[in-house]
Amino acid sequence: MKTYLVTGGAGFIGSNFVLYLLDKYDDIRVVNVDALTYAGNRENLRAVESDPRHIFVQADIRDTAAIEDVLATYDPDYVVNFAAESHVDRSIANPGAFADTNVMGTVSMLNAVRRAWEQEDGTWRAGKRYLQVGTDEVYGSLPLDDPEAFFREDTPLNPHSPYSASKAAADQFVLAYHDTYGMPVVVTRCSNNYGPFQFPEKLIPLMIRNALAHEPLPVYGDGLNVRDWLFVEDHCKAIDRVLEQGRLGQVYNVGGHNERPNIFIVKKIIEECASATNDEAITEELISYVEDRKGHDRRYGIAPDKIRAEIGWEPETAFEDGIVRTIDWYLDNQEWLDHVLSGEYRSYVPAAEQEA
């Protein structure tokens, strides 16, 4: 039986990954470590709350002793580090928190894992792997007028926001632990994810929520910034595959061929929400152009050649399908949206733990 230690598994991508693993594999155990910041939501894990293969531990990745304790108790084969501060706007307002969690939190994880996995003679215990979940934002920005330009793994790092700077530093520490100590690591760098359970401060769930509430849809600048949209389930599949097949010490970009300008997405959300709910008040009149984000990168686009060639992964979900599935999920889970925004979820404790 394999044991996975997943950090940040109550957040958007982490919870999708935990659910994906437990659905795909019978004979595994997933230890889910999350500090439950504003972005962590145990309701995302309701479907597995009584599954004995899922063990939730509330802990902070910066707490090296707490992570060492988890490692000693469960002895995971794989560690997947999703835990992070993840919202660019928050990083512009409060960069220090991003250095703390994303950089120092990652270093703390690396130190704890190293103590658990490195042997006295400097070799590493067999079968162990640490995967760092990174972002394509570390590469900076691509021009709009050169559609053939893409991020590749050897594109120089050129982060522009405090968020992407902190993620770049974290990746570099992970790769340095490989080069210096021989630690068995892999790094993935994915493009913008979308799908169920995304906190409604990010573009897609925010626009869906505001459209349904007939509130303004704030669009930065001219709305022409381009992102390469990755359906979260495709991302989960990629991480699973890279864990199994990725070469140690390597970086794999995850995404590709789903580039869309922000304004296109907002209009698509309006169209889908209006037709799904038969609500004539959901129109493009709700769009409100606002002052551009500071240092706003113009375009992100991934060339997934390496992960396709080495691992055989490529995105399966076309944006047109994924966005409809996503909107349908939020329409079916409006209670979740309200709950998450109210902040009440922070006090949510599964029934079994309430009784204990």
Ligand SMILES: NC(=O)c1ccc[n+]([C@@H]2O[C@H](COP(=O)([O-])OP(=O)(O)OC[C@H]3O[C@@H](n4cnc5c(N)ncnc54)[C@H](O)[C@@H]3O)[C@@H](O)[C@H]2O)c1
């Ligand atoms: N969402 C995207 O489009 C995207 C794209 C590329 C990369 N990523 C990366 O993927 C990872 C997950 O992103 P997400 O969108 O799911 O983020 P999220 O903000 O939805 O979730 C982050 C989770 O980490 C937890 N967390 C935060 N600080 C912690 C700490 N100190 N200790 C333990 N847990 C902590 C939070 O409680 C939350 O559950 C991040 O590393 C992010 O940088 C995200």
